[in-house]
Amino acid sequence: MNRDEVQKYIEEQYPGFKVMSKKTIFCRNSRIFMLDLCKGQIQEKIVVKISRNYQPREVALEFSNLSRFYYGCKDEAVSSPKPLFVDAENGILAMSYVQGVNLAHMLHEIRPVSLQYLICAADLSGIALAKFHTLFRRMEDEPVTIDTNAREDDINQFLAESQERMDECNLKTMVTPFFDFTSWNIILKNDCIKNGQSKSTMLYLIDFPRLDYVCTPHLDLARFRFGLELIKQFPPAKFFGLNRWDVDSLYDRFLSSYCREMHVALSQDDLWLISRARLANIRRSQDLTRKGRCGLQPKLEKAYLQTFSRQWLDQGDVFSKWPRMGRAEKA
Numbered sequence: 001m002n003r004d005e006v007q008k009y010i011e012e013q014y015p016g017f018k019v020m021s022k023k024t025i026f027c028r029n030s031r032i033f034m035l036d037l038c039k040g041q042i043q044e045k046i047v048v049k050i051s052r053n054y055q056p057r058e059v060a061l062e063f064s065n066l067s068r069f070y071y072g073c074k075d076e077a078v079s080s081p082k083p084l085f086v087d088a089e090n091g092i093l094a095m096s097y098v099q100g101v102n103l104a105h106m107l108h109e110i111r112p113v114s115l116q117y118l119i120c121a122a123d124l125s126g127i128a129l130a131k132f133h134t135l136f137r138r139m140e141d142e143p144v145t146i147d148t149n150a151r152e153d154d155i156n157q158f159l160a161e162s163q164e165r166m167d168e169c170n171l172k173t174m175v176t177p178f179f180d181f182t183s184w185n186i187i188l189k190n191d192c193i194k195n196g197q198s199k200s201t202m203l204y205l206i207d208f209p210r211l212d213y214v215c216t217p218h219l220d221l222a223r224f225r226f227g228l229e230l231i232k233q234f235p236p237a238k239f240f241g242l243n244r245w246d247v248d249s250l251y252d253r254f255l256s257s258y259c260r261e262m263h264v265a266l267s268q269d270d271l272w273l274i275s276r277a278r279l280a281n282i283r284r285s286q287d288l289t290r291k292g293r294c295g296l297q298p299k300l301e302k303a304y305l306q307t308f309s310r311q312w313l314d315q316g317d318v319f320s321k322w323p324r325m326g327r328a329e330k331a
């Protein structure tokens, strides 16, 4: 579907509404159309997400997970876009537009913010993930599963190696993992600024899981860490020396906030599992066969990382770089 076809499609879905303006963003896994709708005095801004390489059941699941979170999460600072409708057969998902800035853009310094604001973002991200895990809790005795059709060798290997450790962990809840819990899928909005002070910040989660995995929360905790480290591999941090924030400190804030919200204290085994899942994510970022016919962007990213981040990619030992000794006691 091109832009005009999307416009026609939406005007059929919303009788009486006219599309006043539209903007398209091309993302790796989807095309995002932002549309301004108008009917008399009523104005609405909606987002239509059209997935690439989708399977209808995956699109349907993303929509149902978004709905479950939107209606289930009762927090004054954490929410998601409002689900509007899904057309799974055509890979189309519609939701409300949320105003704000992508956390990744702040961390990349594309949209710089104060360190204080980033700390607040890390705290809110911890709360958001805890809310998600609470809502997407599975039965305690449910076995770990990941879709056998998915080419997730690194994640599978992590799971196989982790089964025994899981029994020793304090964080025992089984959950449907968010899976891509990174700053790219977090939008923050400063609701109101009074006397130069932000009064309230809202966090919106987007890009809900499309696969019905069962795992412990360590997978998502590690993914967030991996996302922070990945940002540091790219300019401006790597080449322009813009390092106002620090991975360890920001991650500590995130983890502490998550643990507070979940009422759990992490043990050495919990940290081992997060570290192991972190390594799986690093290796996964280089595994292009997983993506099938993946296009130019992942290939360029792989070439870039292999050129400039060899050391980071080649960490063999789980505890080689993180956590630091004594980290468990601190946590």
Ligand SMILES: Nc1ncnc2c1ncn2[C@@H]1O[C@H](COP(=O)(O)OP(=O)(O)O)[C@@H](O)[C@H]1O
Binding pocket: 025, 027, 028, 029, 030, 031, 032, 047, 049, 081, 095, 096, 097, 098, 099, 102, 184, 185, 206, 207
């Ligand atoms: N409801 C929304 N409101 C505002 N921006 C959105 C919304 N949904 C997606 N976006 C923008 O589109 C980008 C890609 O959306 P996402 O759902 O993460 O797609 P993908 O699965 O391709 O990663 C996001 O990073 C965000 O900037």
Ligand SMILES: [Mg+2]
Binding pocket: 184, 185, 207
């Ligand atoms: Mg995304």
